[in-house]
Amino acid sequence: MSAPANLVDGFSTWLETSGVRGKLSSAVPLAPLVWFKAGGAAEWLFEPKDVDDLARFLGDLDPAVPVMALGLGSNLIVRDGGVPGVVVRLGKAFAAVEAVDATTLRCGGGASGILVSSTARDAGIAGVEFLRSIPGTVGGFVRMNGGAYGREVADVLTECEVVLRSGERVTLGKDALGYSYRHSALPEGAVVVSATFRGERGDPAAIQAEMDRIAAAREASQPLRSKTGGSTFKNPAGHKAWALVDAAGCRGLRRGDAQVSEKHTNFLLNLGAATSEDIEGLGEDVRARVLAHSGVALEWEIQRVGVS
DSSP states (O other): OOBOSOHHHHHHHHHHHHOOOSEEEEEEEOGGGSTTOOOOEEEEEEEOSSHHHHHHHHHHBOTTSOEEEESSOTTEEEOTTOEEEEEEEOOGGGOOEEEOSSSEEEEETTOBHHHHHHHHHHTTEESOGGGGGSOSBHHHHHHHTOEETTEEGGGTEEEEEEEOTTSOEEEEEGGGGOOBTTBOOOOTTOEEEEEEEEOEEOOHHHHHHHHHHHHHHHHHHSOTTSEEOSOOBOOOTTSOHHHHHHHTTOTTOEETTEEEOSSOTTOEEEOSSOOHHHHHHHHHHHHHHHHHHHSOOOOBOSEEESOO
């Protein structure tokens, strides 16, 4: 029996007989789960017990129901009208990281960049220190080809395991992901449940020193202790987004309680009571000013999801 497309009327009854073992909750506020601390609710939030549970859930779910994966919510604007369908959040069962040989790590889709880089250090695996600087989880890194400090996921990924929207489990090599700058060709509704990264042999002390250098550089240049969403816009070819924003006079620009950071102009802040409409609207104000000043059309790096 398939889960109904009309979730509110029929989902609970279906769930009782489906054999799904995870936690399914309705009308869950997403603001507490995202870094901006703003936005609406998920129609349904599903936290699967394990990969088999997720595959069964998606396989039985009516194909008309939209599905979105949620990690730490660090690079995300959830619009104020909320997210229809099902939001999938990977918990502790998906957060393990292990060294499988002298240069290779297998990482759960829910593992943080800090955990990945720390495990690599302990195993003497160099080359993934940059993940220390990316706020988010492995699933998001893989989907968006996350990167920082001169490296990106495409440099270290060998393969990933994905549960497709149909419930099918597939293993995809890096070449199948169609990577480009902050983009992959992963299909809509697919959930990355694990990834394999390959680095190189390194000295744990040197790896820690590089992680410390990255952490210090972030602390000095980024508003890490604010309600923010990380880098807002992609760097256009030949330019730095922050420099274009600054040159257009947007440093400190506000819309309601949303503000362009004065510390790093490619970060937007929620000063307290900003709505997602304020934050996204401010981003569009910045894009318009940069286009008028420099002729460059900035592209969003932050994902914007849900309905207004």
